[in-house]
Amino acid sequence: MIDPVKEQSSQPALIQAHKVNKVFPNGCHALKDVSLDVQPGEVVVIIGPSGSGKSTFLRTLNQLESITSGRILLDQVDLTDKRTNINKVREEVGMVFQAFNLFPHKTALGNVMLAPMKVLKQTKPEARKTATDLLNRVGLADRMGNYPTRLSGGQQQRVAIARSLAMKPKVLLFDEPTSALDPEMVGEVLDVMKELAREGMTMVVVTHEMGFAREVADRVVFMEEGELVLEESPERFFHSDHPRLQRFLGQVL
Amino acid sequence: MQTQSSRWLGHGLYLVIMAILVSGVYFAGQKINYSWHWERLWPYIINTESQDIVAITDGTAVVDKAGRLSVLPDYGDDPQLVKVYDTLVARDGDLIFQGDTIARIEGWRFGPIAEGLWVTIKISFISLIFAVLLGVMFGLMRVAHGQVWRNLAMTYVEVIRGTPLLVQIFIVYFFVGTVFDLDRFTSGVAALSIFTGAYVAEIVRAGIQSVSAGQMEAARSLGMNYVQAMAYVIMPQAIKRTLPPLAGQFINLIKDSSLVSVISITDLTKAGREVVSGSFAPFEVWFTVAVLYLVVTGGLSLLIQCLEKRLSVSD
Numbered sequence: 001m002i003d004p005v006k007e008q009s010s011q012p013a014l015i016q017a018h019k020v021n022k023v024f025p026n027g028c029h030a031l032k033d034v035s036l037d038v039q040p041g042e043v044v045v046i047i048g049p050s051g052s053g054k055s056t057f058l059r060t061l062n063q064l065e066s067i068t069s070g071r072i073l074l075d076q077v078d079l080t081d082k083r084t085n086i087n088k089v090r091e092e093v094g095m096v097f098q099a100f101n102l103f104p105h106k107t108a109l110g111n112v113m114l115a116p117m118k119v120l121k122q123t124k125p126e127a128r129k130t131a132t133d134l135l136n137r138v139g140l141a142d143r144m145g146n147y148p149t150r151l152s153g154g155q156q157q158r159v160a161i162a163r164s165l166a167m168k169p170k171v172l173l174f175d176e177p178t179s180a181l182d183p184e185m186v187g188e189v190l191d192v193m194k195e196l197a198r199e200g201m202t203m204v205v206v207t208h209e210m211g212f213a214r215e216v217a218d219r220v221v222f223m224e225e226g227e228l229v230l231e232e233s234p235e236r237f238f239h240s241d242h243p244r245l246q247r248f249l250g251q252v253l
Numbered sequence: 254m255q256t257q258s259s260r261w262l263g264h265g266l267y268l269v270i271m272a273i274l275v276s277g278v279y280f281a282g283q284k285i286n287y288s289w290h291w292e293r294l295w296p297y298i299i300n301t302e303s304q305d306i307v308a309i310t311d312g313t314a315v316v317d318k319a320g321r322l323s324v325l326p327d328y329g330d331d332p333q334l335v336k337v338y339d340t341l342v343a344r345d346g347d348l349i350f351q352g353d354t355i356a357r358i359e360g361w362r363f364g365p366i367a368e369g370l371w372v373t374i375k376i377s378f379i380s381l382i383f384a385v386l387l388g389v390m391f392g393l394m395r396v397a398h399g400q401v402w403r404n405l406a407m408t409y410v411e412v413i414r415g416t417p418l419l420v421q422i423f424i425v426y427f428f429v430g431t432v433f434d435l436d437r438f439t440s441g442v443a444a445l446s447i448f449t450g451a452y453v454a455e456i457v458r459a460g461i462q463s464v465s466a467g468q469m470e471a472a473r474s475l476g477m478n479y480v481q482a483m484a485y486v487i488m489p490q491a492i493k494r495t496l497p498p499l500a501g502q503f504i505n506l507i508k509d510s511s512l513v514s515v516i517s518i519t520d521l522t523k524a525g526r527e528v529v530s531g532s533f534a535p536f537e538v539w540f541t542v543a544v545l546y547l548v549v550t551g552g553l554s555l556l557i558q559c560l561e562k563r564l565s566v567s568d
């Protein structure tokens with residue numbers, strides 16, 4: 001009989017970041033030997049003080065930011081390899097931004113349909129079907145024809161999530177998805193993310209929502225000054241007596 | 254907040270001021286003993302006078318049973334045939350000398366001012382199309398990743414914006430036009446397009462850069478390549494923002510087109526100059542020319558406003 005635990009661990013990680021360094025042209029050393037593996041279906045939450053390199057690290061995972069040294073494999077594909085078609089990789093790595101970045105000249109439906117039609121060459125009815133289903137799933141069935149300016153922040157972020165999902169990504173990256181939201185809208189976005197996690201989506205989430213980390217994360221990562229300081233399961237993470245983490249949690253909680 | 258009554262007061266005051274201005278122009282004309290002859294202008298816009306058909310050789314007029322007129326020359330050349338006419342002047346068998354009026358055509362045709370207006374519209378429109386093509390191309394080059402492209406586009410913009418249009422027209426006509434054997438009209442269109450294209454390029458560049466970087470990142474994160482992201486995400490937003498400054502530039506183009514009269518293209522301005530010397534009504538002619546320019550620029554302005562309104566549904 002095959003041991004299910006062993007079976008799982010022998011499965012290669014979906015994201016393998018190995019000793020990633022990033023030095024910006026202005027000399028800022030934003031990432032220092034950051035290594036992190038993410039298994040399929042895992043939810044990894046990254047926390048850390050402002051300027052610690054959380055966004056930069058997340059952005060290297062879909063190559064919005066190039067890296068100075070190290071290696072990043074995504075589903076065995078080396079992102080730093082010159083022969084890798086980065087557009088193909090990005091189809092499989094969705095990203096949700098703090099500022100939503102919806103396309104203002106398209107309706108909610110248009111936002112979700114655009115990439116599947118232009119990149120995956122889906123026909124319009126096909127794309128419309130997928131988009132309608134996804135917007136239903138994030139609870140926006142009655143807002144499909146609205147332009148982004150006619151949507152609340154929470155609604156915009158849910159459209160953005162649906163837009164990423166339309167590409168059927170293997171991984172979703174979230175960069176502080178609720179930081180720009182009014183407090184009463186944070187819940188609706190987190191609920192959508194929890195639902196995704198339950199359905200087995202692989203997610204890397206930068207957030208200040210400790211409750212979300214505790215409840216949903218399989219692993220929590222603490223970054224500070226460009227270094228990955230600590231990487232633990234939520235139970236152990238929030239009871240850790242690591243001095244740097246203690247200092248940070250003391251400030252935010 | 255403006256009250257209703259103060260608005261009406263403003264309108265009234267405006268009308269008074271305009272009336273004073275117009276009468277000022279009128280009395281200024283009186284003061285220099287200028288007699289206005291607006292009616293002299295008509296033939297230069299639409300000519301309704303009948304046109305004379307004259308004999309090209311000496312000979313004898315022949316009118317056959319079907320009413321066709323021809324002139325049989327004295328010295329065995331081919332006869333001059335007049336196929337269409339409205340009234341006959343010569344009769345069958347008349348002796349005709351070269352230059353005699355033998356028939357007349359009624360009806361109307363465009364005068365030189367109307368024809369000049371048409372040339373102005375045509376040259377502006379064609380130049381506008383090419384200016385937009387050049388402008389979008391060089392605007393995209395200005396924000397491209399390759400340094401070569403950026404340098405090339407920058408050189409184009411700086412050279413064109415740093416030299417007078419009049420000089421450019423001469424250079425295009427006398428140098429480029431001679432090298433490539435271009436006619437006047439083509440040279441004029443080329444000079445105007447290249448000139449306006451540089452300004453359009455700057456407007457396009459500013460429009461692209463006004464779209465937040467997050468838009469490009471979102472598009473690329475969805476797997477679109479640079480060209481797709483530009484075409485479907487960045488440009489549609491940029492174009493909307495560039496419409497007001499573009500409208501201004503297109504209006505400038507129409508006005509700048511008056512400069513092509515220096516290479517003997519008979520546009521509205523040159524037609525005006527010619528008509529002034531024939532009609533002895535300079536004030537009337539120049540006022541008319543100004544109003545015609547205003548109509549064309551105003552029409553374009555209106556068109557772009559409609560377009561803006563249509564694109565603003567997503568605001």
Ligand SMILES: Nc1ncnc2c1ncn2[C@@H]1O[C@H](COP(=O)(O)OP(=O)(O)OP(=O)(O)O)[C@@H](O)[C@H]1O
Pocket residue numbers: 024025026028030048049050051052053054055056057
């Ligand atoms: N384009 C850039 N050029 C130069 N330095 C940069 C650039 N982007 C980020 N940095 C620097 O890199 C470091 C890490 O920035 P990053 O945005 O990743 O931090 P963060 O952890 O996401 O912070 P926050 O919580 O404020 O979003 C910071 O010191 C920042 O100043």
Ligand SMILES: [Mg+2]
Pocket residue numbers: 054055056175176
């Ligand atoms: Mg950040």
